[in-house]
Amino acid sequence: MNPANPPRQLQVHRLPMAHPGDLSALADLLDEGRVRAEDVVAVIGKTEGNGGVNDFTRGYFTQSLMHLLGARLGRAPAELQRELPCVLSGGTEGVLSPHYSVFSRAEAAADAPPGPALAIGRAFSAPTPAADIGRWAQVRAVAGAVRAAMADAGIADPAEVRFVQVKGPCVTGARAAAALAAGQSVASADPNRSMALSRAAGAFGVALALGEMADDPALESALLTRFDLWCGRASVSTGVEVEANEVVLLGHSAQWRGPLRMACEPMADAMDLPAVARALARLGLRAAPQLSADDSARVAAALVKCEPDRRGQVRGARHTMLDDTDINAQRHIRAAVGGLVAGTLGDGRLFVSGGAEHQGPDGGGLIAVIAHAA
Amino acid sequence: MNPANPPRQLQVHRLPMAHPGDLSALADLLDEGRVRAEDVVAVIGKTEGNGGVNDFTRGYFTQSLMHLLGARLGRAPAELQRELPCVLSGGTEGVLSPHYSVFSRAEAAADAPPGPALAIGRAFSAPTPAADIGRWAQVRAVAGAVRAAMADAGIADPAEVRFVQVKGPCVTGARAAAALAAGQSVASADPNRSMALSRAAGAFGVALALGEMADDPALESALLTRFDLWCGRASVSTGVEVEANEVVLLGHSAQWRGPLRMACEPMADAMDLPAVARALARLGLRAAPQLSADDSARVAAALVKCEPDRRGQVRGARHTMLDDTDINAQRHIRAAVGGLVAGTLGDGRLFVSGGAEHQGPDGGGLIAVIAHAA
Amino acid sequence: MNPANPPRQLQVHRLPMAHPGDLSALADLLDEGRVRAEDVVAVIGKTEGNGGVNDFTRGYFTQSLMHLLGARLGRAPAELQRELPCVLSGGTEGVLSPHYSVFSRAEAAADAPPGPALAIGRAFSAPTPAADIGRWAQVRAVAGAVRAAMADAGIADPAEVRFVQVKGPCVTGARAAAALAAGQSVASADPNRSMALSRAAGAFGVALALGEMADDPALESALLTRFDLWCGRASVSTGVEVEANEVVLLGHSAQWRGPLRMACEPMADAMDLPAVARALARLGLRAAPQLSADDSARVAAALVKCEPDRRGQVRGARHTMLDDTDINAQRHIRAAVGGLVAGTLGDGRLFVSGGAEHQGPDGGGLIAVIAHAA
Amino acid sequence: MNPANPPRQLQVHRLPMAHPGDLSALADLLDEGRVRAEDVVAVIGKTEGNGGVNDFTRGYFTQSLMHLLGARLGRAPAELQRELPCVLSGGTEGVLSPHYSVFSRAEAAADAPPGPALAIGRAFSAPTPAADIGRWAQVRAVAGAVRAAMADAGIADPAEVRFVQVKGPCVTGARAAAALAAGQSVASADPNRSMALSRAAGAFGVALALGEMADDPALESALLTRFDLWCGRASVSTGVEVEANEVVLLGHSAQWRGPLRMACEPMADAMDLPAVARALARLGLRAAPQLSADDSARVAAALVKCEPDRRGQVRGARHTMLDDTDINAQRHIRAAVGGLVAGTLGDGRLFVSGGAEHQGPDGGGLIAVIAHAA
Known part of the structure; x- marks a missing residue:
């Protein structure tokens, strides 16, 4: 230094x-x-x-x-x-x-307090054309932004990255029309599918940058089909208001000081309470079953990705989230997983987000916690 | 015997x-x-x-x-x-x-297996007139039915009762009109309030029969006002289709055999995971934080009452359940508490019911578990 | 006779x-x-x-x-x-x-009263295999059932048919799996798309039987794509519980007596009040703008199909039905068109159904009225 | 002048x-x-x-x-x-x-073009204390603001007023607590009832200012009870964000010029299509049953108040708006009445608002239209 x-x-x-x-x-x-x-x-x-x-x-x-x-x-x-x-x-x-x-x-x-401590970096990719969304070009664009965010954070070793939040663009009707007028194709003109594809490409992009996946364009076909491929440190959302891939990256770096540390664990399904406990344990926090008030006060933030299991069951029992015309499935799953994690931490101030394709195991997701070192 | x-x-x-x-x-x-x-x-x-x-x-x-x-x-x-x-x-x-x-x-x-083992009893009160609903007369009617259900179950000691499910009548528009025509008054002609009053009277009735409350008609004014008064073994629902108070009672009796046992714990709020663990522990089941597959298989049924905290906060953090015009508050709280308990038991086959007035602490509720003895 | x-x-x-x-x-x-x-x-x-x-x-x-x-x-x-x-x-x-x-x-x-009067016929096709749903084979199966229902009603001339209600099967997950296991393909394994395809095939089948469309298998590709092709006398729904195409047909026949008559008009969009007035006028009922109490009493039934315009606008003004996560788009459109027709007839006892693909103009639908002759 | x-x-x-x-x-x-x-x-x-x-x-x-x-x-x-x-x-x-x-x-x-033409005026009352909301003091405060808005608009004769929009304050939890601490009472501490009371007081205030009601404090008890008392030119909403009663008043004045005119008609119920036609007819617009494109283009704005009938029926047929846990009753009625009026005008750009207590007949409401003179 x-x-x-x-x-x-x-x-x-x-x-x-x-x-x-x-x-x-x-x-x-x-x-x-x-x-x-x-x-x-x-x-x-x-x-x-x-x-x-x-x-x-x-x-x-x-x-x-x-x-x-x-x-x-x-x-x-x-x-x-x-x-x-x-x-x-x-x-x-x-x-x-x-x-x-x-x-x-x-x-x-x-x-x-001396480091290594929790570091943050951010980066934006170049604007992603509609024709690239949900394709390998977007995977590479995200990977490039993740690498730039690592540099911004002063993190050289991908193993030290704890959590990467990506916000990616999607194909709106107007963008699809413009692409078609320019003689290009889009991976999907359906907004909801385009958003899912963009999240999937974001997860793959993080995996690529962190060395968990090869830079193989043939894997493009695995987006939204090979749910056995996932990144346990990627959290991706999409928005019609962004044109580039925005990256916020958190991890540990010797160039940073302070008390903050972070842990992230994949969740196997919506009932994976042990995964929550493991993430906490990595930070010296004991859920037995709930954090003590002192331990709860050490938590600075918690972020969760989750998904209503697309196979219609959780641990062999039928759920009704996907067939409910009254309440959107993502609202159901956020309430349930939010209730589980809030009960473990003793705190409802949680970032719980749906749309977890390839961001953790199929039907599950991940949990990340930022806490003050003891 | x-x-x-x-x-x-x-x-x-x-x-x-x-x-x-x-x-x-x-x-x-x-x-x-x-x-x-x-x-x-x-x-x-x-x-x-x-x-x-x-x-x-x-x-x-x-x-x-x-x-x-x-x-x-x-x-x-x-x-x-x-x-x-x-x-x-x-x-x-x-x-x-x-x-x-x-x-x-x-x-x-x-x-x-020899007893004492889990016993069941049931009883119906006489039809409760509309004028009695949400009043001390209903409290006494429920208490009488609870005592009859204890006798039906062969349980003499109230301390051996574990859980009492009551289904009570409510004041419909037609019943209110009939009562008024007969020169009687009703505690409330508003159906939703009448249902809450009936649940409150049901909880007080159970408390009365179990010796937790005095038979003091002055306590009628405590219905839906003194939320510090509650019964931790009462679960009450109401229905327009019933005219009498129906009681299903579960508890331990030496006259019964078999492997089933039951435990019930009050929940202090919607995040009271320790209460869930305590109820399980009483049955020899260890949530650390989640039941093992073997322990989960020993659970025969689980029943939960819960309530969106009417003060608008859980542990100091604002919740939005009560002001949501899109999703009913009871649906919110069932999803959250259901997610918490399901994650602890590793099973979504739970009876989770809202409307927990006086059935456990204010803003909380209770959890009851039936399990096979080890 | x-x-x-x-x-x-x-x-x-x-x-x-x-x-x-x-x-x-x-x-x-x-x-x-x-x-x-x-x-x-x-x-x-x-x-x-x-x-x-x-x-x-x-x-x-x-x-x-x-x-x-x-x-x-x-x-x-x-x-x-x-x-x-x-x-x-x-x-x-x-x-x-x-x-x-x-x-x-x-x-x-x-x-x-002497006829010709309103007649009814019904018929069921043979069970439609999953592989046929949303394909020309289903179109023909529906057409066959419509012809059988005409015979049952004693109607020889398609011009005398006023309204055909079809209830068709759809591809459930289980049926799709069975078809695939048997080496067959399905038009769509997505339940919602399969239901839309089945409705579309039902509408084409009615058109085929009524002589409004040629028996040209090349038109299979027009299902859910060529919305300029529609039948103004077909009302189709689907259900997972049926395996055959069920047909209820109404029209005028000299073999029938009685006071009942029927008229049906296509609706150009969700604001097509003139179409409602035209259907009523055909029966001698005058909406100026609302039916008189006497005329309203002559109405025996009214049936409407409608659809939230998939282009996101009605008469140039943006609607929000398709992007509402809280209320399903079909509930929105039923409320609106139901309000319009109820206000014209002075009666809310209307059969208003969504999912109007090819059942009337794109973005619109149809209205059918049964009334007593003056 | x-x-x-x-x-x-x-x-x-x-x-x-x-x-x-x-x-x-x-x-x-x-x-x-x-x-x-x-x-x-x-x-x-x-x-x-x-x-x-x-x-x-x-x-x-x-x-x-x-x-x-x-x-x-x-x-x-x-x-x-x-x-x-x-x-x-x-x-x-x-x-x-x-x-x-x-x-x-x-x-x-x-x-x-010379007048008399449509004029606009606005005024704010002094801030209304929580203790006054839903009481005669608020009725008078609104009436004062309406008179001030008439003066602002240059309208002396109440008969020339066409439509008065009021936005009134309501009792929030904080305001109720402050009032109680100051030794005052509030008409209701329940936010929803307080909002209804404020709307009722607003309607009475308009009636008072327009000479349709006497300044009789005994009528305070008629708020939300005597639904036979209503003002057919008042449209009232409430908001937690306002402390005073805000008034926007529209009517005809010889001091104004231009092509705009306005008409307002009470609606007897949610199916009162004739009332819509009458309001249009007063402006020379003919709904037969729908406005022509030329007439529709003359409409500058349309405003509607409506209400799900609290008696559970419209014209003798049961409606389900009040018992729907999935969709709020106000959303139901806005969709239905909006569909009716939009179909008559051929335009969906309508201000349709619920909460019509005393603003038109019980179970109905009113419709106001601004249009260019022919």
Whole structure:
């Protein structure tokens, strides 16, 4: 480490919101000088919408966030939005609580605990044309952005990466039409399938960058078909509002200081409580069966991916999530897995997101936890 | 024990259904002689409706059940329905699986393990007039039926009672009008409030019979107001289709044989995983954090009551269940608590029911488990 | 007409239900001798479910109906169900009212008004194998059943047919697996797409039988693609519970007597109020804009097919039905078109059904009305 | 008219939105100089949320609107929000289309058609304390604001008022607690009932100001009980975000010029198509049964209030809106009445709002139409 690269430190503030336009908790931190607007590198949160196509709580929160930070930084909100990843999952079913985690980084305090400590990096790929979405070109684009985010975080060894959040573009009707007019094809013109393909390509891209998968274009056909291929450290969402693949990467680096550490475990199915306990145990937290209040207070953030099992059963018993015309299947599974993890941590402030294709075992998903070292 | 009272044995069969009209699993048991129609004393199940006023899966299942048993017994389905308690909770949110538990009792097999063992009793109060619903008269009527069910089960000591399921009547518009025409008043003419009052009176009635509460009519005003008063062994539902209070009671009795035992624990809130572990521990089952496959196989049935916390928070974090216009609050809480308990037991075949007023701590509820002794 | 074929008369009773298991209105008619059980040839109704895959109100009503008629006829309910078409649409959104129309036929009363009058016929195709569903073979099978139903109704001229209700089978997971195991392919293994294909094939089959379409297997590729091809007298639904194509056909025949007449008009879109007025005008009923009470009383039944416009707009204005994660698009459109037609007729007892592919113009559907001649 | 009061002219622009944050259509009008930001006096619109407590599309749109106009006017969005009425109804069920109507006023163009023409006025009452909400004090406060809005509009004769939109405050939990702490009582601490009471008081307030009701405090007890008392020109909504009663009033005045005219008719029930036709006829528009394209183009805006009949029937037929646990009753009725009115006008860009207590006949509501004179 040379003097030009002083050690850095990551801060994570998990904040409540009274409604999707309420950024007052962050405004208070900024006012108090506890967080500087220029240090904010990413925001990941849960808003209380339905999590579907017509969930506008994500847009409302994002607009409010960008107005707040834009005013503090003297920058146009729309411009800031193209630089600052804001990953939101709609739907606070059951005991899940609307909240957002603000990730900020700065030069480490002189008295910060020595590293290796949790590091954060971010990167954007070039805009992904509609013709590339859900194809190997997107897999490579994501992989490139993941490698750039590793460099940004100061992490050289893929084994030190703990969790990669990707937000990828999808094929909208307009984009599909433009591609076809330009003589190109799209992997799917159906928006829902395109979103699933983009998530799948994102998961493969993370696997590629982390050395878990070969750069073999023949694997393109495995997207959404070979569910035995998955990455246990990838969490991917899609949005019509993005054109590039946005990456937020977390892992351990000797260049960083501070008390934060992270662990991530694949979940075999929606009842995989042992996986939750394993992730916690890696951080010195004991679920027996629930964290003590002291241990619960050490948790800085928890992120979960899950999926209603497409085979219609969990451990041999029929579930009804996929055939429910009243409640979307993703809302069902978030409520159930959210209830399980919240009960284990004793806390409902969890990022629980559906759409877990290739992000953990088929029918399961993964859990990642950030905690203060004991 | 005299020769006229040979020891009895309870059997619990937890059966799957493909849809609310599918009684084929029970029909098979009857065909195979594993259960005799005349031995069936109660059915408790979860059907895949919405659990609300317009949930007709309960009526559909009940009609199908009564037609099946009526045909085997040579009795009219409508008549049988007035004798055989069939308690259904609609809503198999998240990982919950549609199923029903058939409780049957018969003379114990010669080689049955000696008791004390789990016993079952049932009783019906006289029809409760609309003017009595949600008032102390109903509390006393329920208490009387609980005492009768104890006698039916051969349980003398209230301490040996483990779990009491009550199904009470409510004030429909027609019943309210009739009462008013007769110069009587009703506690509430609002159907939803009347149902809550009936559940509250049911819980107080169980507490009264079990010696946990005094027979003090002044406590009528505590119904739905003093949530510090609760019974940790009462589970109450209401139905427009019943006129009397129906009681199914489970507890330990020396007059019964067999391997079944039961434990019940109050849950302090929707994240009370330790309460689940305690109930299991009382039966020699270890959740560390999840039951082993062997222990899970020992579980014969599990029953849970829960409630979206009316104060809008769980452990200090805001929840959104009560303000959701899209999904009923009871569906939210069943999904979350169902996910928690299913993950602990490794099984989604759980009876999880909302409307837990006075049935366990405010904002929480209770969990009851029936298991085979080791 | 020879003495062996005395003139017949159709009766239509439109009856209320208090819930999906309530057949008391029909039981009363049977008790009073106003309808004979053996004369009932078809039932078409609306039940108050969600109209989706997990709508069990249809099964509940059907079971209740078959038990009632089975008891009167001394026949097994399951056997009767294979002979008596019972076409139900779930979902009584908005002002739609749960009801069912009982179609019965018998020898005409001596004083019945002379014909030609409204006639009814029914027929079942042979069971349609999974490999045929959504293919030309199904189109031909439906056409054959329509011709048989015309013969049953005593209608020779296709121009005299007013309305054909078809209930077709679909490819379930089990049927798809069986077909594949037998070395056959299926048009789609996706249940929802299979249902749409079956409806499309049903509409083409009606068009074929009525001489509106050529028997050209090359048109198989037009199913769900060429929405400019449609039949304005076909109403098709699908059900997992049927294996054959069931047909109920209504039209005018000189062999029938009585006051009933029928008219059917295609609707260009969900706002096509003029089409409703045209259908009424054909029956001498004047919507100006609403039927008078006298005219409204002349209406015996009204049946509507409709569809949320797949292009996302109605008359140039964006609608939000297709992107709503909270309410299924079919529920939206039934409520809206139901409100329009109910307001015109002054009556909410309407059969309004979605899934109108090729059953009327793209984005629209059709309306059929049965009324007493003035 | 003196030179200090030159004639004014009202403009109404009905604009589409692609999502609740999309104000681009208004931005375009401002950019093109067709509307001046300082002339905008009110916005009334429909956003695509669920219309319930957790509908955040209203807040999202409002924030976006205030940011747009604030930037043009050099004013703080929060400040502007306290001056500019923005009345939104969430829920574009069925064929309803998300849109907003911008009301602006300016000096009349020299060549504007002579009046009397449609005029607009607005006013705010003083903040209404929680203790006054749903009581006669609020009725008087609303009446005062209505009179002020009449003066603002230049309308002296109440008979010339056509439509009054009120947005009133409600009792939130926090406000109730504060009132109780101050030794005051509240009419209801239940938020939903408080909102209904506030709407009722708003309707009475309009009736009072328009001379349709006496200023008799004894009528306070008629709020939500005497549904035979109603005002056919009042449309009231409530919002937790307002503290005063906001009034937007429309009527005819000789001080205004331009082509716009307005008519308003009470609707007897959800099927009152004749009332729609009467309102149109007053403006020279003929629904026979549907407006011609030319007549439809003359309509500038249409506003409807409606309500699911609390007696459970419409014209003698049972509806299921009030007992549906899956879909809120207000969503049902908006879809149905919206479908009816849209079909009559041939246009889905309608403001259709529920919660019509005392705003038109019990179980019905009202319809108001703004159109260009022929």
